[in-house]
Amino acid sequence: MVVRRLSRRDASAVRPSLAIDMPASTNMTSMPKSHAAFARAQQVIPGGVNSPARAFGAVGGEPLFIERAEGAYLYDVDGRQLIDYIGSWGPMILGHAHPQVLEAIRAAAERGTSFGAPTEAESELAEQIVASVDSIEKVRLVNSGTEATMSAIRLARGFTGRDKIIKFAGNYHGHVDSLLVAAGSSAATLSQPDSPGVTAGTVADTIVLEYNDVAGFEAAMREQGDALAAVILEPVVGNMGCVVPTPEFLTAARGLTEKHGALLIFDEVMTGFRVALGGAQSLFGVRPDLTTLGKIVGGGLPVGAYGGRADVMNHILPAGPVFQAGTLSGNPLATAAGNATLKRLRESPPYERLEELGARLEAGLREAAATAGAPFSLVRVGSMMTLFFATEPVHGWRQASRADTAAFGRYFWELIERGVYMPCSQYEALFISAAHTFDDIDATIRAAGEALALVEVAD
Ligand code: KE4
Numbered sequence: 001m002v003v004r005r006l007s008r009r010d011a012s013a014v015r016p017s018l019a020i021d022m023p024a025s026t027n028m029t030s031m032p033k034s035h036a037a038f039a040r041a042q043q044v045i046p047g048g049v050n051s052p053a054r055a056f057g058a059v060g061g062e063p064l065f066i067e068r069a070e071g072a073y074l075y076d077v078d079g080r081q082l083i084d085y086i087g088s089w090g091p092m093i094l095g096h097a098h099p100q101v102l103e104a105i106r107a108a109a110e111r112g113t114s115f116g117a118p119t120e121a122e123s124e125l126a127e128q129i130v131a132s133v134d135s136i137e138k139v140r141l142v143n144s145g146t147e148a149t150m151s152a153i154r155l156a157r158g159f160t161g162r163d164k165i166i167k168f169a170g171n172y173h174g175h176v177d178s179l180l181v182a183a184g185s186s187a188a189t190l191s192q193p194d195s196p197g198v199t200a201g202t203v204a205d206t207i208v209l210e211y212n213d214v215a216g217f218e219a220a221m222r223e224q225g226d227a228l229a230a231v232i233l234e235p236v237v238g239n240m241g242c243v244v245p246t247p248e249f250l251t252a253a254r255g256l257t258e259k260h261g262a263l264l265i266f267d268e269v270m271t272g273f274r275v276a277l278g279g280a281q282s283l284f285g286v287r288p289d290l291t292t293l294g295k296i297v298g299g300g301l302p303v304g305a306y307g308g309r310a311d312v313m314n315h316i317l318p319a320g321p322v323f324q325a326g327t328l329s330g331n332p333l334a335t336a337a338g339n340a341t342l343k344r345l346r347e348s349p350p351y352e353r354l355e356e357l358g359a360r361l362e363a364g365l366r367e368a369a370a371t372a373g374a375p376f377s378l379v380r381v382g383s384m385m386t387l388f389f390a391t392e393p394v395h396g397w398r399q400a401s402r403a404d405t406a407a408f409g410r411y412f413w414e415l416i417e418r419g420v421y422m423p424c425s426q427y428e429a430l431f432i433s434a435a436h437t438f439d440d441i442d443a444t445i446r447a448a449g450e451a452l453a454l455v456e457v458a459d
Contacts, residue, residue: 095435139307145294146174
């Protein structure tokens with residue numbers, strides 16, 4: 001019998017009222033303006049949010065409404081200052097409201113906001129991406145990570161003339177129909193639709209495997225490799241919490257796709273410009289055929305991108321036959337923010353400092369969890385990391401899905417109480433920005449020590 005697990009995205013979506021033992025003082029009376037703002041939003045926006053990740057469904061309670069942000073801090077509508085570890089789910093690597101980024105947006109806005117015609121700013125952003133990510137010879141700008149992965153899959157299918165794709169449980173590639181599928185058993189399986197509205201036909205060609213399971217991957221490729229258009233994976237996973245690939249897994253991904261004539265797509269929407277200027281692929285020395293980008297590449301404005309081998313990218317209309325288009329792709333304001341961000345990252349790379357900040361936070365969280373006697377597993381790559389409330393090391397969705405999400409929810413709210421804003425799900429990574437200070441990190445460690453001492457973790 002195939003055990004059908006809800007994917008992480010659907011699990012949080014169907015469990016909006018997870019019963020979390022929240023600190024009494026974090027009830028709605030302590031957040032009157034957020035509470036009122038949420039009630040207002042729910043009248044006209046489904047669930048009161050424009051993305052389920054913000055709905056606090058995984059931690060219980062109601063979301064905080066944010067009034068403004070600056071540097072490493074968020075300021076909610078009730079006047080609370082919070083040390084921010086979401087960073088807009090990754091984009092804000094320079095910190096919020098960075099002066100150079102704001103100035104670039106202002107200057108662009110004064111020249112008009114959108115022309116529906118090509119601009120040199122788009123070429124500049126494409127040149128910066130090509131100069132930063134070695135495997136990208138040509139790149140197309142779109143408006144989101146979802147558009148980037150959707151387009152990359154279509155391109156791979158158009159380029160190879162094949163239909164099947166492989167993805168991995170716990171990897172999230174945006175809300176593309178063909179990639180919104182249940183995480184099946186570890187063996188290769190044809191998946192069932194995971195979200196209503198995604199038809200069986202749409203996912204009939206999607207195969208879901210277990211991340212880091214080389215044997216299962218090899219078996220699937222023996223069976224299906226010659227019918228495969230592409231394998232898509234997060235080269236460091238952020239979407240089941242932070243999970244790192246084994247060298248054998250990435251080597252297998254590259255070797256098996258080459259052997260069977262399929263394309264290897266690295267979804268670096270989260271890791272691109274985050275874990276290194278050249279993305280995770282530059283850390284592991286594995287060269288994919290296509291890479292998808294988002295988040296940081298837009299500096300907080302809507303930019304996604306997909307790029308890679310020129311011979312593949314030249315199949316995209318109007319250079320080739322594969323269709324992809326977008327009214328606001330390469331928008332002047334978004335490319336201004338993206339250009340300013342990448343320019344700053346390339347001229348003053350923050351990665352050594354982010355590594356120091358990340359290492360300090362990791363050490364502090366490990367010590368705090370050990371002192372509290374909480375079973376945990378912590379995974380970090382540079383300035384992204386996850387503290388799993390798990391009694392075993394987390395190598396893939398099989399272990400991640402066994403984490404104690406209720407304990408995480410209590411931890412989350414105890415930290416909010418202490419002015420620290422962590423990602424509102426066990427299945428997300430936290431992000432440190434270049435604007436965080438060692439004082440911020442030390443304050444976070446103190447808050448985590450107090451929070452962990454209060455959290456009961458299921459064995
Ligand atoms: P967007 O369509 O949200 O820009 O990107 C989709 C996407 C694609 N690939 C990866 C590896 C991603 O992490 C994402 C989006 N990440 C989530 C947070 N883990 C976005 C938050 C949200 O959905 O609101």
